[in-house]
Amino acid sequence: MPKSPEAEGSPRLLTTTEIAAEHGVTRQTVHSHRKRGVFPKPVKGEGSTRPRFRADEVAAFFAANPPTPGKRTDLPAKQQGEPAMSGHLTTSLSREDQEASEQLHATANLIEARWPGEHPTLVRDLRNLVDTIEEEGAQDG
Numbered sequence: 001m002p003k004s005p006e007a008e009g010s011p012r013l014l015t016t017t018e019i020a021a022e023h024g025v026t027r028q029t030v031h032s033h034r035k036r037g038v039f040p041k042p043v044k045g046e047g048s049t050r051p052r053f054r055a056d057e058v059a060a061f062f063a064a065n066p067p068t069p070g071k072r073t074d075l076p077a078k079q080q081g082e083p084a085m086s087g088h089l090t091t092s093l094s095r096e097d098q099e100a101s102e103q104l105h106a107t108a109n110l111i112e113a114r115w116p117g118e119h120p121t122l123v124r125d126l127r128n129l130v131d132t133i134e135e136e137g138a139q140d141g
Contacts, residue, residue: 011054013054015052019058025067093135097133104129104130105130107126111123
């Protein structure tokens, strides 16, 4: 329920925070839709500088554009990372080293997929650590 009462019969008006709470999105999502010019226009009102939106227009917008959590689709497609564990050196690794190597490799792939291009140093360092574990395991074996 909005904090400020509306006149009887007037449309229900929502703030960005109320929209986010009612429709299960973040305020940033609402702002992004507004910036792209696809969100309903705010209603001019008295007494507040915060934009308010008609609840029926907002509901219609989200009915036509349901929130879709997950991978960003506005970024260019990136080539996937290295194939999972080549196995060329893993046979001589201890079970613990093999598991550590696989977990580090999976973590590097996850970071690369979840935050493409944002943490290249971390991904490189994880992959280098996998290489080090495999090389030391090959020397020990």
